Amino acid sequence: AQKITQTQPGMFVQEKEAVTLDCTYDTSDQSYGLFWYKQPSSGEMIFLIYQGSYDEQNATEGRYSLNFQKARKSANLVISASQLGDSAMYFCAMREDGSNFGNEKLTFGTGTRLTIIP
Amino acid sequence: DAGVIQSPRHEVTEMGQEVTLRCKPISGHNSLFWYRQTMMRGLELLIYFNNNVPIDDSGMPEDRFSAKMPNASFSTLKIQPSEPRDSAVYFCASAPGWGALTFFGQGTRLTVV
Numbered sequence: 001a002q003k004i005t006q007t008q009p010g011m012f013v014q015e016k017e018a019v020t021l022d023c024t025y026d027t028s029d030q031s032y033g034l035f036w037y038k039q040p041s042s043g044e045m046i047f048l049i050y051q052g053s054y055d056e057q058n059a060t061e062g063r064y065s066l067n068f069q070k071a072r073k074s075a076n077l078v079i080s081a082s083q084l085g086d087s088a089m090y091f092c093a094m095r096e097d098g099s100n101f102g103n104e105k106l107t108f109g110t111g112t113r114l115t116i117i118p
Numbered sequence: 119d120a121g122v123i124q125s126p127r128h129e130v131t132e133m134g135q136e137v138t139l140r141c142k143p144i145s146g147h148n149s150l151f152w153y154r155q156t157m158m159r160g161l162e163l164l165i166y167f168n169n170n171v172p173i174d175d176s177g178m179p180e181d182r183f184s185a186k187m188p189n190a191s192f193s194t195l196k197i198q199p200s201e202p203r204d205s206a207v208y209f210c211a212s213a214p215g216w217g218a219l220t221f222f223g224q225g226t227r228l229t230v231v
Contacts, residue, residue: 035220045209045222091161095220104149104213105174106220108161 003027004092004109012115013082020067021077021112023092029053031097034075035106036066039089048090051075079114087116120144122223124210130229136198139226141210142191149213151220152185152195156206164208167193200230 005024013019025034036048051059051066059066067076079086090113093106123142131137143150152164165175167187178185182201187193197204211222 037222043207043227044224045211047219047221050219093161104168104218104220105151105163105166107163110160 002109003096003107004094006092006109006112008112009110010113010115012117015084015116015118016081018078018080019082019086019114021079021090021092021114023075023077023109025073025075025092025094027073027094027096029096033095033097034066034068035093035095036064036075036077037091037093038086039091039111041088045091049077082116084116084118087114089113122210122212122221124208124223124226126226127224128227128229130231131200133201133230134199135230136196137200137204137228137230139195139208139210139228141193141195141223143193143210143212144214144221145191147212147214147221148190149215149220150187150193151209151211151213152193153209153211153222154206155209155225161209164195197228200228202230205229 003026032053034051038046038048049059049061049064049066051068058068063080065078089111091111092109125140150167153161155161164177165185166173170187185195207225207227209222209225211220213220
């Protein structure tokens with residue numbers, strides 16, 4: 001089974017609208033972390049937002065927020081007031097802490113290509 | 119902070135040649151990762167070091183790939199001999215410790231012809 005599932009290969013959104021990028025995950029660990037990264041056409045991986053499994057509040061970073069629904073195992077990224085510069089690939093990733101202290105590797109989803117339309 | 123620095127940014131080489139990719143992690147970060155990104159397989163972890171020691175190399179595709187971290191500020195990923203199917207973007211990333219955020223370098227785009 002896929003550990004991280006992003007079901008939207010591509011999305012088109014009008015500028016200034018809000019957009020939600022879906023991410024579901026699969027883990028049996030109690031302790032884990034969820035990440036979103038942005039990859040613009042230039043290729044770099046830019047960290048956007050992080051949610052720990054024990055965090056009770058949804059993470060927010062400026063226009064980015066993470067809609068964390070633990071029981072449903074979803075960690076959707078919400079971008080408010082989208083801008084042309086938001087056009088990029090977006091990756092959801094998970095770190096499973098498990099019993100292997102120090103296991104920090106990330107497992108990535110397949111990504112969603114977001115295009116903002118002026 | 120200069121971030122994770124990778125070199126070269128682009129590499130084109132002929133099949134059979136040795137390729138060495140280099141990475142300088144963020145100063146003070148204990149963990150270093152090598153990831154590979156391809157259209158077919160997406161982003162996958164190749165190897166992970168903690169305090170210069172390889173912790174998980176289960177993602178290294180085969181013996182042609184090797185990685186070293188001789189000190190806390192430098193790591194290499196070597197492919198010998200290279201093959202066309204090794205063409206990909208190789209990312210180095212680092213993190214300051216357990217449970218911390220992972221930051222990526224700008225990647226090396228490798229093309230093997």
